[in-house]
Amino acid sequence: MSTPNAVPTAAVATAKDSRRWIILAxxxxxxxxxxxxTTVMNLALPSAQQALDFSSADKQWIVTAYALSYGSLLLIGxxxxxxxxxxxxFLAGLVGFAAxxxxxxxxxxxxxxxxxxxxxxxxxxxxxxxxxxxxxTTFTDPKDRGKAFGAFSAVAASGxxxxxxxxxxxxxxxxxxxxxxxxxxxxxxxxxxGSRLLxxxxxxxARMDIPGVFLASGGLFCLVYGFSNAATHTWHxxxxxxxxxxxxxxxxxxxxxxxRAQQPLLPPRVVTHRNRGGAYLTSLVVGIGMFGVLxxxxxxxxxxxxxxxxxxxxxxxxxxxxxxxxxxVGNIRLMPRVGxxxxxxxxxxxxxxxxxxxxxxxxxxxxxxxxxxxxxxIGLGMGLIYAAALxxxxxxxxxxxxxxxxxxxxxxxxxxxxxxxALLNTIAASAATDYLTSHANxxxxxxxxxxxxxHGYTQVFWWCAAxxxxxxxxxxxxxxSGPLPVPTPPGAKPAAPEPEKALS
Numbered sequence: 232m233s234t235p236n237a238v239p240t241a242a243v244a245t246a247k248d249s250r251r252w253i254i255l256a257x258x259x260x261x262x263x264x265x266x267x268x269t270t271v272m273n274l275a276l277p278s279a280q281q282a283l284d285f286s287s288a289d290k291q292w293i294v295t296a297y298a299l300s301y302g303s304l305l306l307i308g309x310x311x312x313x314x315x316x317x318x319x320x321f322l323a324g325l326v327g328f329a330a331x332x333x334x335x336x337x338x339x340x341x342x343x344x345x346x347x348x349x350x351x352x353x354x355x356x357x358x359x360x361x362x363x364x365x366x367x368t369t370f371t372d373p374k375d376r377g378k379a380f381g382a383f384s385a386v387a388a389s390g391x392x393x394x395x396x397x398x399x400x401x402x403x404x405x406x407x408x409x410x411x412x413x414x415x416x417x418x419x420x421x422x423x424x425g426s427r428l429l430x431x432x433x434x435x436x437a438r439m440d441i442p443g444v445f446l447a448s449g450g451l452f453c454l455v456y457g458f459s460n461a462a463t464h465t466w467h468x469x470x471x472x473x474x475x476x477x478x479x480x481x482x483x484x485x486x487x488x489x490x491r492a493q494q495p496l497l498p499p500r501v502v503t504h505r506n507r508g509g510a511y512l513t514s515l516v517v518g519i520g521m522f523g524v525l526x527x528x529x530x531x532x533x534x535x536x537x538x539x540x541x542x543x544x545x546x547x548x549x550x551x552x553x554x555x556x557x558x559x560v561g562n563i564r565l566m567p568r569v570g571x572x573x574x575x576x577x578x579x580x581x582x583x584x585x586x587x588x589x590x591x592x593x594x595x596x597x598x599x600x601x602x603x604x605x606x607x608x609i610g611l612g613m614g615l616i617y618a619a620a621l622x623x624x625x626x627x628x629x630x631x632x633x634x635x636x637x638x639x640x641x642x643x644x645x646x647x648x649x650x651x652x653a654l655l656n657t658i659a660a661s662a663a664t665d666y667l668t669s670h671a672n673x674x675x676x677x678x679x680x681x682x683x684x685x686h687g688y689t690q691v692f693w694w695c696a697a698x699x700x701x702x703x704x705x706x707x708x709x710x711x712s713g714p715l716p717v718p719t720p721p722g723a724k725p726a727a728p729e730p731e732k733a734l735s
Contacts, residue, residue: 250428254369255379257421257428259386261325262362264417265355266390267397268332270525271410272297272348274398274540278407285341295459296345300352301359302645303452307444309360309638310496313631314439317365318429320634322422324358329418336411347411360638365429367625367633373714376622377566381559384617388558389551391525392544399541443496446485453478454646461653501628501636506571509709510624513575514640516702517616518647520582520695522655524609527688528589532602535594535681549603550610557614562622571619572710578619579703581612586696590689594681612699619710626715655691663687 273294280290312320328351335347366383370376401409457474464471489495502508532538532546561574585608592601624640625633666683 251369251375251379253424254365254428255382257425258362258366259383260417261321261358261421261425262383263386263390263393264328264414265359266387267394267417268351268355268414269297270391270394271398271401271413274395274402275407275410278402279344282407283338283341283344289341291459292345293348295456296349297352297355298455298459298645298649299452300349301355302352302455302642302649303448304353304356305360305451305638305642305645306447306496306635308356308358309364309634309636309641310439311357312361312364312634312637316432317361317368317634318425318431320357321361321365321429322426324354324356324361325418325422325425327354328358329415329422332411332414332418336408359641360634363621363625363637363640364633367628367637368630373567374563377562378559380622381562381618384558384562384614384621385555387621388554388613388617392547392551394544395529395540395547396544399539399544403539403541438494440489440492440494440496442488443485443492446481446488447496450478450481450485451642451646453481455649458649458653461657466653466657497635497639498632501632502639504627505709506623506626506711506715507628507636509575509706510571510620511639511643512705512709513616513620513702514624514643515647515650516579516698516705517613517620518644519651519654520586520647520698520702521613522648522651522695524695526652527655527659527691528602531592531685531688535685536596536598546598546602547606550606550613553607553610554614554617557611558618559614561615561618565615566619566622567714570711570713570715571623572706572712574615574619575706575710576703578612578615579699579706581608581615583696583699583703585609585612586692586699589692590696592685592689594678594685623710623715655694658694659687659691661687662690 276290276293279293308320308324331347331350331354335344335351338344338347363383366379370379397413398410401407401413453474455478457471457478460468460474461471466472485497489497489499502511529543532543533540538546565574585605588605588608589602596602621640625636628636663683663686666686667679670679670682
C-alpha cells in the first residue's frame with residue numbers, strides 16, 4: 232500500500248531540490264550583474280565623457296551618485312525585504328536596476344546619466360541584500376548550504392575582475408552605452424525565472440523604524456560622501472571632514488536608538504552575536520584592502536606595463552579561478568569542520584603575504600614572475616574569506632531578520648570601498664609626491680614620474696598588507712571555531728539565542 236505513495240513523494244522531493252538549485256542560479260546571475268556593473272562602468276567613463284562632453288571633475292559624479300544612493304539605502308533595502316517579502320523586493324530591484332541601466336545607456340546628457348546612475352544605486356540597495364537573504368533562507372540544510380554559498384562566494388569575489396573583461400570587450404568592440412545595456416541581458420534570466428520560481432513570503436506584522444531609517448541612511452550617506460570627497464579633494468576641506476563627523480555622529484545616535492526602538496531597523500540581536508559581528512567587520516576590512524588590488528594593480532598593468540582593459544581582465548583570470556575553487560572547498564569541506572575563525576584568519580594572512588609580494592614590482596617586471604604568484608595567493612585568501620564571511624553573516628538569524636543581516640554585510644563592503652578609495656588614493660599620491668621631491672635632480676623626466684607612481688603603488692600594497700593583518704587579528708579575536716548553528720527552517724520557531732557567544 233505504501234509503494235504507490237512513495238513514487239509521488241520522491242518526485243516532489245526531487246522537484247523541490249531542483250527548484251532550489253535553479254533559484255541559486257537566479258540569485259547568482261542577479262548578484263553578478265551588480266558586481267560587474269562597477270568595473271564595467273568605470274571602464275566606460277572616458278568614452279562617455281567624450282560622447283557627452285562633460286569635464287573630468289564632473290566624471291567623478293558618475294561614480295559617486297551610484298555609491299551614495301547604494302551605500303546609504305542598503306539597510307533600508309534589507310529591511311524592506313524582511314517586511315514586504317524577499318520575492319517582491321528582489322523582482323522590484325531587478326526591474327528597477329534594468330530600467331535605470333536602459334535610461335543610462337540612452338543618456339544624451341551628463342545630468343541624465345548621473346540620474347540614471349543614482350537610480351541604479353537605489354535599486355541595487357534593494358537587490359543586493361535580497362539576493363543573499365534568499366540564499367540564506369532557501370538553503371537551510373548545512374551540506375547544501377555550503378555548496379550554495381560556495382557558488383555565491385565565487386561570484387561575489389570574481390565579479391569585479393570579470394567586469395574588466397566584459398567592459399573592455401564592450402568598450403572596444405561596440406561603445407560605452409553597451410556597458411549599461413549589458414545589464415538588460417543579465418536581468419532577463421533572473422526576472423523571467425525568478426518571477427515563477429521564487430516562493431512568496433508571509434508578510435511580517437511590523438512597522439518600519441522611521442527614526443532609524445533617517446539616522447542610518449543619513450549617517451551612511453555622510454560617510455560615503457565624505458570619503459568620496461576626500462578621494463578627489465583633501466581631508467582638510469569642510470566638505471570632507473564635516474560630512475565624516477556628521478556621519479559618525481548620526482551612526483552613534485542610530486546605534487543608541489536601536490537599543491530603545493520597539494521595532495528597530497537593525498535589531499541588536501543581529502550584530503551583537505560574536506560570529507556575525509566578526510563577519511560584518513570582516514566585510515569592512517576586505518572592502519578597504521581589496522581596493523589595493525582592484526585599482527592600483529590595474530593602474531600598474533595598464534599604465535606601466537601597457538595592458539589594455541581587456542588584457543588586464545585576462546591577467547586577473549587566475550585569481551578568479553583560484554577564488555572560485557577556494558570558496559567552494561572552504562564552504563563545502565572546511566566550514567562544517569573548523570568554522571569561520573580559521574578560514575577568515577588564514578585568508579587575511581594569505582592576502583597580507585600577497586600584498587607584501589606585490590611590493591617587489593618595478594618598471595620592467597614581468598607578469599609571470601611578479602604578478603601571477605601574488606594574484607593566485609590573493610585568490611586563495613579571498614576564497615577562504617568569502618566562504619566564511621557570507622555564510623557566517625547570515626547564520627543563526629531568524630528568517631524575519633535575514634534581509635537586514637544580509638544588508639549589513641553589503642553595507643560593510645560598500646563603506647569599506649569608500650574608505651579604501653579615499654585612504655589609499657591619498658597614500659599613493661603622497662608617496663609619489665615625496666618620491667619626486669627627494670629624487671628630482673633638475674627637471675624630472677618621464678622615467679622619474681613612472682618610478683614615483685610605482686613607489687606610490689608599493690606603499691599602498693604595504694598599507695593593504697597591514698590592513699589585512701589587522702583583519703586577521705579582528706577575526707581571530709571575535710570569530711569562533713567549530714560548526715555554525717543550523718539555520719532555522721522556514722516556518723519553524725527560531726532557536727533560542729546563544730548568550731555566551733554575544734559580544735555584549
